Amino acid sequence: MSSLEIKSVLKETSDKLRNITDIPQKEAMLLLANTLKKELSWLVSHENDLVEIDESFYKAVERRVAHEPLEYILGKATFYGKEFKVDKRVLIPRPETELLVDKVLELLPHEEHMHIVEIGCGSGIISIMLALLYPSASFCAVDISKDALDVSRHNANHFGVESKIDFIHGSYLDNVTQKIDVIVSNPPYIAENEPLAVGLSYEPSLALYGGKRGDEMLQKIIDLFSEKDAMLLVCEMGYDQKEAIAHYASLKGYAAEFYKDLAGLDRGFWIKGKRWEKV
Numbered sequence: 001m002s003s004l005e006i007k008s009v010l011k012e013t014s015d016k017l018r019n020i021t022d023i024p025q026k027e028a029m030l031l032l033a034n035t036l037k038k039e040l041s042w043l044v045s046h047e048n049d050l051v052e053i054d055e056s057f058y059k060a061v062e063r064r065v066a067h068e069p070l071e072y073i074l075g076k077a078t079f080y081g082k083e084f085k086v087d088k089r090v091l092i093p094r095p096e097t098e099l100l101v102d103k104v105l106e107l108l109p110h111e112e113h114m115h116i117v118e119i120g121c122g123s124g125i126i127s128i129m130l131a132l133l134y135p136s137a138s139f140c141a142v143d144i145s146k147d148a149l150d151v152s153r154h155n156a157n158h159f160g161v162e163s164k165i166d167f168i169h170g171s172y173l174d175n176v177t178q179k180i181d182v183i184v185s186n187p188p189y190i191a192e193n194e195p196l197a198v199g200l201s202y203e204p205s206l207a208l209y210g211g212k213r214g215d216e217m218l219q220k221i222i223d224l225f226s227e228k229d230a231m232l233l234v235c236e237m238g239y240d241q242k243e244a245i246a247h248y249a250s251l252k253g254y255a256a257e258f259y260k261d262l263a264g265l266d267r268g269f270w271i272k273g274k275r276w277e278k279v
């Protein structure tokens with residue numbers, strides 16, 4: 001244990017992170033604030049204080065220097081303005097996935113008693129946010145990974161929506177028996193041979209790869225949407241999958257509609273089923 005001035009710890013740490021992130025100073029502050037269990041604002045107003053720094057801080061910095069995502073080191077990530085527990089068992093929530101929740105909000109009336117099913121819930125962010133936003137809906141959140149379901153159950157308990165969401169271990173809709181009104185999914189959609197960005201190699205491969213081309217899971221979800229006669233499907237997809245999805249949906253008799261992310265890239269689609277007109 002060593003006693004050091006806060007501003008010199010921050011300077012030394014941000015120097016180490018300079019080649020790792022675009023925001024080295026902010027990340028240095030987040031790592032130190034997390035170790036000291038203080039707010040960022042406290043660090044700023046106490047930069048001349050001496051603090052005891054233990055080994056866990058240096059270990060955390062080394063993990064970041066090795067490109068491990070900050071969210072795994074801190075054990076949390078922000079989604080839709082709320083803090084969710086995350087660790088290596090789940091994909092880190094991405095800001096673009098907030099647009100999927102926005103799209104459901106835009107399309108789906110609030111007063112309906114819908115049964116909404118998520119395929120591949122991971123940390124649970126989508127189902128949990130929708131459960132908070134649609135108090136009269138009921139939910140199933142499916143994942144093939146038991147480990148991911150443990151994390152999503154923890155998050156659902158934290159936000160008080162555990163009784164609204166039935167967490168199901170299984171592949172696709174294999175173990176879902178209820179009638180389904182809405183299907184939502186941010187499935188794995190990266191092609192098998194696509195090289196991964198450095199940080200991505202820390203995330204579960206089950207959450208990343210969607211098959212040889214990448215859009216296989218998305219196609220299977222469109223098949224299931226059709227089979228289950230659900231009224232609405234909203235999915236995230238890869239920026240280069242619009243054409244393939246539009247074509248596949250049209251083979252199934254649907255006109256998929258698409259939304260873009262904040263970078264202007266194609267990022268998701270929705271399909272209205274035959275039952276939609278009756279909503």
Ligand SMILES: C[S@@+](CC[C@H](N)C(=O)[O-])C[C@H]1O[C@@H](n2cnc3c(N)ncnc32)[C@H](O)[C@@H]1O
Nearest residue numbers: 120121122143144145171172186187188206207
């Ligand atoms: C891209 S992650 C999305 C996680 C979370 N919904 C989010 O948006 O951050 C995809 C999730 O699908 C799960 N998954 C992969 N194959 C699956 C399958 N056949 N059935 C159900 N879930 C599956 C993975 O375990 C992973 O948690």
